[in-house]
Amino acid sequence: MNDQNGTNENEAYEGRGRQRRRVVIIVLIAAAVIILAAAACAAYFSGFFKPTPSETPVPDGDLTESAAETTRGAATEKKPDRVETVNDTDAVQTEAETERTDDTNPSVCSHNYGAAVVTEAASCQKTGTRVYTCTICGEKKTEEIPMTAHTEVTDPAKNATCTSNGLTAGSHCSVCGTVIKKQETVRATGHTAVTDRGKAATCTATGLTDGSHCSVCGQVLTAQTTLPKLEHTYSDRVVEREATCSSEGRWTSTCTMCGQTESGTIPTSDHSFVAGICTVCGTAQEATPHLTFELTDDSRGYVCMGLEVSYWAPKKDPETVVIPAYYNGKPVREIGQLAFHYDDGVKYFVIPEGIEVIESSAFANCKSLITITLPRSLKKISGTAFHGCGNLETIYFQTSGWYLNAPGYATPFDTSDPYAVAATFRNPVTMSYYVR
Numbered sequence: 543m544n545d546q547n548g549t550n551e552n553e554a555y556e557g558r559g560r561q562r563r564r565v566v567i568i569v570l571i572a573a574a575v576i577i578l579a580a581a582a583c584a585a586y587f588s589g590f591f592k593p594t595p596s597e598t599p600v601p602d603g604d605l606t607e608s609a610a611e612t613t614r615g616a617a618t619e620k621k622p623d624r625v626e627t628v629n630d631t632d633a634v635q636t637e638a639e640t641e642r643t644d645d646t647n648p649s650v651c652s653h654n655y656g657a658a659v660v661t662e663a664a665s666c667q668k669t670g671t672r673v674y675t676c677t678i679c680g681e682k683k684t685e686e687i688p689m690t691a692h693t694e695v696t697d698p699a700k701n702a703t704c705t706s707n708g709l710t711a712g713s714h715c716s717v718c719g720t721v722i723k724k725q726e727t728v729r730a731t732g733h734t735a736v737t738d739r740g741k742a743a744t745c746t747a748t749g750l751t752d753g754s755h756c757s758v759c760g761q762v763l764t765a766q767t768t769l770p771k772l773e774h775t776y777s778d779r780v781v782e783r784e785a786t787c788s789s790e791g792r793w794t795s796t797c798t799m800c801g802q803t804e805s806g807t808i809p810t811s812d813h814s815f816v817a818g819i820c821t822v823c824g825t826a827q828e829a830t831p832h833l834t835f836e837l838t839d840d841s842r843g844y845v846c847m848g849l850e851v852s853y854w855a856p857k858k859d860p861e862t863v864v865i866p867a868y869y870n871g872k873p874v875r876e877i878g879q880l881a882f883h884y885d886d887g888v889k890y891f892v893i894p895e896g897i898e899v900i901e902s903s904a905f906a907n908c909k910s911l912i913t914i915t916l917p918r919s920l921k922k923i924s925g926t927a928f929h930g931c932g933n934l935e936t937i938y939f940q941t942s943g944w945y946l947n948a949p950g951y952a953t954p955f956d957t958s959d960p961y962a963v964a965a966t967f968r969n970p971v972t973m974s975y976y977v978r
């Protein structure tokens with residue numbers, strides 16, 4: 543093309559040639575671009591350039607979200623999207639499987655994830671996890687399951703009492719125990735004291751001290767203690783019935799506060815013995831102790847020999863001496879010589895039936911002796927039996943046949959020596975002659 547003969551023509555020609563080459567190059571480039579584009583399109587639709595999961599996470603993310611929502615069952619309206627996706631995948635799946643058999647490269651799998659398998663359940667305290675497995679290539683995808691909500695349970699309010707604090711209502715999770723609404727303490731109210739009035743004790747009822755209790759809960763704050771009954775205030779005793787030597791008496795007394803009466807017995811009084819006989823009830827006085835006795839000569843009975851020396855010597859004579867009718871199982875028959883000689887404190891001698899003899903000076907110088915009664919059984923009074931009894935006024939004889947040897951009266955006294963008897967009464971004496 544390089545023409546050395548005509549420079550202009552060559553130049554012109556060369557200019558037209560360059561233009562023509564440029565157009566051709568442009569056309570060629572355009573054609574190449576079109577071919578490439580066409581090839582690229584064909585490659586795209588044939589799936590040659592289908593991205594691997596790792597290369598293109600964006601569609602997976604969409605699928606994950608969609609699947610997750612399906613699992614929760616929250617957004618059912620998004621399901622059709624997934625269905626479309628699945629259908630698309632199905633359409634490609636056959637092709638992909640075919641490819642796999644031919645060419646087992648997983649990087650070209652479009653993934654079809656089945657149902658999730660929960661590997662760790664979520665709770666109200668921690669997230670869980672679930673795993674999806676691609677049904678085509680077995681690729682696994684792990685997903686976090688969000689924490690569940692707490693299971694709220696009401697903690698009921700508790701009223702405060704006098705002694706224990708209360709609580710406001712609150713709540714907590716029954717699963718993990720997390721306090722959701724804290725219960726606040728309500729302070730105890732304290733007792734409300736009310737006075738329990740006591741009462742004074744009387745002689746008929748016990749009393750009580752003041753106390754107190756809580757009007758709200760009833761608890762006793764200060765216990766009432768019992769006051770013992772008072773003693774009755776009795777008036778002076780009044781004798782209802784006098785005691786005698788044979789029966790008890792009775793007294794009564796009245797409480798000046800309540801009117802209650804009490805009564806008691808008055809013990810029997812002593813007999814009023816005169817000459818050995820109670821003037822009230824007629825009881826015979828018991829034999830005087832400390833008398834001494836000797837057997838009679840014939841041993842058929844005893845002779846009373848008077849009081850023991852050891853008894854009468856240091857003591858005053860008893861006012862009355864009672865001589866027993868029997869001693870040691872045998873009758874007392876005589877009062878011995880000088881038996882009560884000088885017992886001048888004795889006022890009364892009781893001489894029982896059975897006594898037959900009063901020996902000489904038996905009662906000599908008994909200066910307190912005023913009267914004496916002699917038994918029917920008496921047969922002999924020896925001389926000087928009553929010698930020196932300066933106050934003796936009366937001798938009572940209880941049987942006939944006795945005569946007083948006194949001025950104007952005839953003797954004898956029946957027995958062997960009536961004079962001796964008469965001689966006894968030399969002082970002024972009023973003698974009685976007793977006739978039954």
Ligand SMILES: [Zn+2]
Nearest residue numbers: 651653676679
């Ligand atoms: Zn897969």
Ligand SMILES: [Zn+2]
Nearest residue numbers: 666692715718
């Ligand atoms: Zn919880």
Ligand SMILES: [Zn+2]
Nearest residue numbers: 704733756759
């Ligand atoms: Zn209380």
Ligand SMILES: [Zn+2]
Nearest residue numbers: 745774797800
């Ligand atoms: Zn009373």
Ligand SMILES: [Zn+2]
Nearest residue numbers: 787813820823
């Ligand atoms: Zn009596």
